[in-house]
Amino acid sequence: MCGIAGIVGAPPERAALEAMAAAMERRGPDGEGFYEGTAAGLAFRRLAIIDLDERSNQPLALGPLRLVFNGEIYNYRELREELRGRGHTFTTEGDGEVLLHAWSEWGEDALGRLNGMFALAVWDEDEGSLVLASDPFGEKPLYYATVGERLLFGSRFSAFLPFTGRPAEADAEALEGFLTRAAMPALGGSFFRGVKRLAGGHLLRFAGGRAEVGRWWRPPEVEVPGEYPEAVAALRELLLDSLRLRLRSDVPVGTSLSGGVDSSTVVALSAELAGDHRRHAFTATFPGFERDEWRYAETVARAAGVVEHHAVRPDADALLGDLDALVRGHEEPFGFLSIYAQWCVMRAAEEAGVTVLLDGQGGDELFAGYDISRGYGARTLGPRAMSKEPRETLASAGVGLVRGPLRRTFRRRTAAPYLASETVERAARAERSPEPPPYAGAADPLRRQLAEQQTATILPELLRYADRSSMAWSREVRLPLLDPRIAGFAWAAPASFLYSGGVTKRILRDAGRGAVPDSVLDRTDKVGFEPPQARWLAEPAMRERIAEVLLDPAARARGLYDGAAIESDLAAGEWRDHRAIWRCLNAELWLRAMT
Known part of the structure; x- marks a missing residue:
C-alpha cells in the first residue's frame, strides 16, 4: 500500500514532486522515490508490506518503462515463475518488479492476469505515453485532472491539486446531490470541479496531450457447478x-x-x-x-x-475531538x-x-445482500417468488419508472430538511442517474442491479x-x-x-x-459498525459545534442551507433528520478545509 502521483506533458520540477510525496506521507511512511524524465515526473511514498528491503522502492525501471503503483499483486509469486519461464530475471522479492516485467511482456493485457488491488501508472519514455489503470472494483483510488496538455494524477487530491494552476473548487452538482439525498458523484467523477476519479476496472491512456479512458475489466468466465x-x-x-x-x-x-x-x-x-x-x-x-x-x-x-x-x-x-482530522483525512464528504x-x-x-x-x-x-436486492431477485425468479416479496418487488420495479417530472417531485419531497429551497430545486433537476456497466446490459434484473451496486453506487x-x-x-x-x-x-x-x-x-x-x-x-439484519449517530449528534457539545459551523456568516453566505430550519431544531433539542444534519456539517467542514 502506497501513494503515487505524477505530472505528465511537461518537464517536471523536483520541488513539485517532493511536495506531492510529502502530501502522501501517511500513505507511505517507509520511504519515498522520484522519477524525472523529459516530459514526465513521478512521485512515490511507500508502506512496506512485501519485501521490506529498499530494493523494492519505487519508481521501478525496466528499459524505457517507469512504474509506480499502489496496492498489492497477490499472485505475484505465480506470475514471477511464469515470467522466469519466458526469460525474465528478477533482483527483488517484491510484487512491484513482477508487475513491471508483466507489463513489459504483455502490455495492457497484463491487467487481466493480475489478482490484486492496484492503482498503477506506467510511463514509456520512448513513446512519451502514460497508462493509468485501476483494479476491477477500484479498491485503490486514483484521481486525475487535465490542464492544457498536461495531466496530473495522484492517490490523494492534495498531492496534485496545488499544481493545477487553479483553485480547488467544489463540484456544485455533486455537492448538492450529496446534501439533498446522500448521492455520491457520478461514475468517474469527484467532489472537486474538474477532477475525475479513474473508475474501477478502467484505464487511461495519455499521449500527445490527449487522454482516453475505457473499461478493461468485466467479470471473468467461471464455471459454476449446476448442483x-x-x-x-x-x-x-x-x-x-x-x-x-x-x-x-x-x-x-x-x-x-x-x-x-x-x-x-x-x-x-x-x-x-x-x-x-x-x-x-x-x-x-x-x-x-x-x-x-x-x-x-x-x-x-x-x-x-x-x-x-x-x-x-x-x-x-x-468524535468531536477528531472531527477536523477526520474530514481532512477523507478529502471528500461521507454520508454516515x-x-x-x-x-x-x-x-x-x-x-x-x-x-x-x-x-x-x-x-x-x-x-445480493441488501434488502433492495430481494425485489430484484424475486423478479428474476418469477411469479411465485414475487408473490412472497410483494413490497420489495414493487419497490424494485418502481425505481425504473421514477423518471422526469415524477423523479423531480420525489426528490423535492424527500430532500434533506436543512437546505435552502434553491439547493433542493437544483438537485431535483439534475438528470444524472447511475447506470449498470455495458456488460450487464442484457442481464436479468438481479444481475443488472448488482452490477450497478458494484460499479456505480x-x-x-x-x-x-x-x-x-x-x-x-x-x-x-x-x-x-x-x-x-x-x-x-x-x-x-x-x-x-x-x-x-x-x-x-x-x-x-x-x-x-x-x-x-x-x-x-442466520442473521437478517445489516449493521456494519453502525454507531448511535442520532444520540451523538444530539449531545450538547455536538449541537454547539453544529451551530458554530452551519450558522456562521460564511456558511450562510453560501446559500446552501436553511438557517431557520437548523435554528428550529437546535431550539427543540433534537434533529428531525440526523443523517441530513450530519451531511450538512460534513459538507461545510469539507468546504472550509479543502476549497
Missing part, C-alpha cells in the same frame, strides 16, 4: 484460496470484524489456514446501543481462536458516521502494531471510505471477497443460488457453514 451443494463447495474453495493469497505479507496481519456475515466469514475461514493472522481482530463496539454487534463478533472470534479481540469504543466526545468507527478501528490497529487487516467488503454487492463509495480510513493510519485493508475469481463466480451463478426463499447471500452463507457460527450466518 447447489457442489457450487457451495466450489465457492468455499475459492474463498480459502483467495484468503491464502491475501495472507502473503512480511508484516503482521489481523482482521476487521464487525460481526456481520461477510467479515465473520473472512475471519472464520482464514482460521483454517496456517499463520499468525488469528492473533488480532478489531471490532467497534457501542455499549448500550441496541444495534451494537459486539456479541456476534465475540462469538465469531472465540470460534475462530482469535487470541486478542480488541474492543474499539468510539464515542461522541472522541460508521466511517468514524472504521477510522477508529484503523487507529487501534496502528497502536497494536498490525499493518494489514482483512475485511469483508464486497459480499453484499456480489451476492454502493461499492465504490465503501471502497473509498476503507482506503481513506486505513491510510490515515498507514494501514492496509485487503478484501478477499473481491477476488476476481469470486466476482466471476457470483456473476455466473444462478440467481436462486444468491437469493431464494427470502434469504439473501444464500450461497455465501452456506459456504461459511460449519466455520461461522449459525447465530451469525
